Amino acid sequence: MANLKDQYAIVGAGLTKFGKIFDKSPVGFTLEGIKLAVEDAGLSRDDIDGLLVAMPAMMGEEHAWAARIGALLELPLTFSYTMDMGGATPVAMVQTAALAIAAGLCKTVVCAYGHSENPQGAAFAIPNLEFTMPYGDIGATALQAHIARRHMHEFGTRSEQLGQVAVAFRHNACLNPDAQMFSKGPITLADHQQSRWVVEPLRLLDCCVQTCGGGAVVVTSAERAQDLKHPPVLISGMGQSHSAEIIEPWPGKTGHRGGIPAGRMCFEMAGMKPKDMDVIQIYDGFTILVITSLENYGFCPIGEGGPFAEDGKLKVGGALPCCTAGGLLSEGHLMGMGHVVEGVRQLRRQCKERQVKDAEICFVTGYGGAPHTYPVTLCYSTLILRRP
Amino acid sequence: MSEWEKFLPKPTEDTEPYWDYCRKQELRMQKCKGCGLVRFPPSVICPRCWSLGHEWVKLSGRGKVWSWVIFHQAFYPGYADDVPYNTAIIELEEGPRLHANVIGCRNEEIYIEMPVEVAFEKVDDEVTLPKFRPVLS
Numbered sequence: 240m241a242n243l244k245d246q247y248a249i250v251g252a253g254l255t256k257f258g259k260i261f262d263k264s265p266v267g268f269t270l271e272g273i274k275l276a277v278e279d280a281g282l283s284r285d286d287i288d289g290l291l292v293a294m295p296a297m298m299g300e301e302h303a304w305a306a307r308i309g310a311l312l313e314l315p316l317t318f319s320y321t322m323d324m325g326g327a328t329p330v331a332m333v334q335t336a337a338l339a340i341a342a343g344l345c346k347t348v349v350c351a352y353g354h355s356e357n358p359q360g361a362a363f364a365i366p367n368l369e370f371t372m373p374y375g376d377i378g379a380t381a382l383q384a385h386i387a388r389r390h391m392h393e394f395g396t397r398s399e400q401l402g403q404v405a406v407a408f409r410h411n412a413c414l415n416p417d418a419q420m421f422s423k424g425p426i427t428l429a430d431h432q433q434s435r436w437v438v439e440p441l442r443l444l445d446c447c448v449q450t451c452g453g454g455a456v457v458v459t460s461a462e463r464a465q466d467l468k469h470p471p472v473l474i475s476g477m478g479q480s481h482s483a484e485i486i487e488p489w490p491g492k493t494g495h496r497g498g499i500p501a502g503r504m505c506f507e508m509a510g511m512k513p514k515d516m517d518v519i520q521i522y523d524g525f526t527i528l529v530i531t532s533l534e535n536y537g538f539c540p541i542g543e544g545g546p547f548a549e550d551g552k553l554k555v556g557g558a559l560p561c562c563t564a565g566g567l568l569s570e571g572h573l574m575g576m577g578h579v580v581e582g583v584r585q586l587r588r589q590c591k592e593r594q595v596k597d598a599e600i601c602f603v604t605g606y607g608g609a610p611h612t613y614p615v616t617l618c619y620s621t622l623i624l625r626r627p
Numbered sequence: 628m629s630e631w632e633k634f635l636p637k638p639t640e641d642t643e644p645y646w647d648y649c650r651k652q653e654l655r656m657q658k659c660k661g662c663g664l665v666r667f668p669p670s671v672i673c674p675r676c677w678s679l680g681h682e683w684v685k686l687s688g689r690g691k692v693w694s695w696v697i698f699h700q701a702f703y704p705g706y707a708d709d710v711p712y713n714t715a716i717i718e719l720e721e722g723p724r725l726h727a728n729v730i731g732c733r734n735e736e737i738y739i740e741m742p743v744e745v746a747f748e749k750v751d752d753e754v755t756l757p758k759f760r761p762v763l764s
Binding site: 368369370371372373374375376377378380381384385388389392435436437438439440441483485486613614 | 633634635636637638639642646667668674693694695696697698699700701702703706709711712714716724725726727728739754756758
């Protein structure tokens with residue numbers, strides 16, 4: 240993969256208005272996100288010959304979802320896929336875009352998503368999760384609650400340590416006027432400890448918010464990026480791994496779980512180490528996921544994520560600013576697209592109050608899959624972005 | 628509310644024998660004829676050695692609580708009357724882990740490593756769910 244390093248770049252990024260906004264369908268949010276990203280790049284319709292779109296939760300049997308989005312924008316596509324890795328999709332779309340351009344299938348790719356809670360006209364298919372749902376073990380919260388329980392058991396992690404992740408990301412969101420929780424103001428550890436249980440041992444403030452919204456980024460060659468509107472954000476590293484885990488997202492016997500190969504591949508490709516990162520955007524559907532990710536991607540030893548995250552280093556202004564726009568916990572559940580867009584904006588130095596000073600290198604992760612299928616199946620995706 | 632406004636398993640061609648045995652109050656899983664691995668979920672192929680041969684072996688029904696959580700919120704209406712209820716991951720003596728509920732004790736009494744044994748709960752003529760209860764020493 241060394242020959243891909245720094246050869247492709249993110250040149251456009253956009254997020255729609257997001258939050259508890261119910262005026263658009265998932266298609267509508269996706270279309271608006273694409274327009275914003277393409278305009279941000281200073282490009283136009285005829286420049287876009289590749290399109291990747293994240294499969295929305297309500298897609299069901301609607302095949303060619305991505306191509307339909309393309310048709311609604313009259314894009315002259317020679318490359319298009321709907322991608323289906325849940326919250327790992329946005330990061331994986333950026334990777335796939337670079338690969339498609341490298342293979343000569345297209346020149347400029349838009350990677351987009353849109354999501355609406357309870358969209359009109361959509362019938363959500365409740366999947367046949369025969370080995371979990373009859374017991375009432377339902378939803379991603381349950382998976383993460385089991386992981387938290389095991390982490391507490393094996394490593395002595397405490398709810399207060401999870402709480403410090405929530406406090407830090409809310410702090411960051413309060414520096415981001417677009418964040419869904421901006422107007423709610425900061426939270427304290429006491430607020431976290433007093434928030435109600437959802438699935439014990441996870442409390443309400445351990446869980447991300449729910450969000451309607453859309454967004455997109457534009458990927459093209461580093462060479463072509465030279466002539467565009469913003470300084471390019473180069474793709475220096477990338478990795479993926481996929482694993483079946485029954486609640487054990489740490490190395491285990493094979494070392495394949497928990498995204499560990501995804502992290503290793505990414506850092507090796509970039510020729511960098513975790514300590515080289517100026518800012519990180521860790522997929523944070525739940526506080527415990529940040530703890531396990533920091534461990535599995537090598538920012539701290541396995542089992543030590545609780546104490547590592549406890550001291551405020553994840554805040555903007557701390558030693559390892561993480562989820563600087565507020566993350567899924569407090570910016571909004573942008574399915575991981577928010578993490579990519581924030582990485583781009585940090586490296587372009589567009590972040591005003593929440594700007595990490597002199598940020599040059601950013602690590603971005605995605606996480607998703609099918610937490611209630613058997614076996615529990617998870618996808619991990621990683622990027623290192625660099626300002627040249 | 629009737630008990631089974633909850634989700635019921637809808638077996639596939641590959642998983643149906645598992646539920647058929649449960650209906651007969653037997654916990655059986657597939658044992659690979661190639662490498663001996665006892666696997667779950669049911670599948671046409673051994674994930675370890677890719678052998679297609681298997682037999683449905685009767686398990687001891689004993690295991691330990693691997694993890695447990697308490698739902699304080701119902702994500703679907705059928706579970707609302709049960710809140711707060713537990714779900715657990717049970718590690719069986721033979722190796723596989725599976726989701727279930729721990730019954731026959733209070734939620735506060737559950738702990739990791741708690742010894743449990745299977746207890747079948749008949750839902751209707753079609754479906755019987757394996758659950759687990761504490762082993763009294």
